[in-house]
Amino acid sequence: MAGIAERFSERPTVSTFPNAAAASDERLAHLRAEVALFMRDHVLSLVSHDLRSPLNAIHSWAYVLERKLDAADASAQRALAGIRSGVEQQVKLLEDAVDKTRAETKSLPLERESFPIRAAIERALDDARRALLEARGTAVEFDSTLDAERCDGDSERLAQALWTMLVFASEASAPGSTIVLKTALEAGVWRSEVAFTPNLATLADAELPHALEPFARTQATAPREAGRIAWVLALVQRVALAHGGTFEQGTMNDAEPTSLVLRVPLSAQ
Template sequence: MTTSSTGTAGAQPVTSGFAVSERTAHLRAETALFMRDHVLSLVSHDLRGPLNAIHSWAYVLERKLDPNDPNSQRAVTGIRNGVDQQVKLLETIVDTTRAETRALALAYEPFPLHPLLDESAEEVRMGLARTRGVEIVMNSQLATEQLNGDRERLAAALWVMLTFAVEASAQGATTTLASRADATHWHAAVTYETSTALDDPALPHVLETFARKQAREPREANRIAWVLALCKRVAEAHGGSFEQQDASGSAQATLALRIPLSAQAAR
């Protein structure tokens, strides 16, 4: 098995009661950055609809009111000004802040996929899985397949997927990383059994507390847990996709990554 040369190097910061590698600390920080920008994007999107509706209804209300009543006209003007101020805040603060990861720069180069899986799995084993007593099993159908993309970004996406699965798993559970390639795409899927471990304060954790708590809340259709924002952003930047499927019945929960093998052509 190939292991990451940065997996144990450097200082050992303490996270949730146990030491993690410098590499893990870096990935944790990146995960938090993408999550912040994802939340800001949701706020910007979800607020614009109601604000536009308020603005439109203010014009409807204005036509119904007595134009000679200064109090009524002042009230309508105040509503429209308030909406305009909120939109300006979204544009100048929210949109500007999340611009850092909106246009994600990728360093394209061809690389073999199988070593990437080995390194990512071992990184999470050393960083959290062994401490939590969770086994990571590889189920790879890859041989010598290569992908033209940003190896470091895709490694980060795999790290988040595996770490989230381990965080959500009970002691003694197994998380599986399955991977294959067809004629045009690379597929990677992480499956795991959910438990109450995700936000159990008595257990060691790597991911942010509020992110783990939010991940246990009900999600709207087609939306992912905030903490998985990096996976989605990296996948889409490569012209691919990322999906989160919750457990249903006896089925396991799944995190799925789909990336074109010639990702640069999808930019």
């Protein structure tokens, strides 16, 4: 099935039966909660890492000062002890409040099985449409040559990752825009790319429908250090790494096309 290009702007809505609607709402709430959970852990990881470097430097300089200061100077020794005590308290706080909080979700267990890639993609597309794309009038151009190909991995986690990419692209695009989802196999790797043109004002526009929480959307517009991603995309990165794959976020400049790229090996790593 070469050269497939489909548009997912108008698809049948979920069944109107109460049980089906309730199940759909529950699933979307779960997806949003997962994004928030992974973002929290990502932020805590950054806090733990970024605070330890200056604390280690302060601790090292305290030893330098100790060799320079007069051991008989009681005031200087009290000041030095205060510096060391402050560093130790901060390190303990990181260990107790940050590292222990992340302990339960630090590793990402996968339920691996061989699954049809196309089915996972379509599930992510359908969930994204119900969560935000339909309300925003976002159309998805689906460009894929995939048909019956399979992947050895966690289909639910990978569908969550694709859902997050699609919803984020819609959040960051003007209403009525078209985003492009391209998927293909490249040398034993399943590659998925979501391309869109950011309209950064839409992320903070309270009048528009949103699926992601305000803090996540606001942070996504902040400048990023090289190699770092927007915090709200932490789930995608964690899922990619757990599968031995990679995730890349392009530069987010207003009105300049960009993309999100997920690569996952077809076989277990």
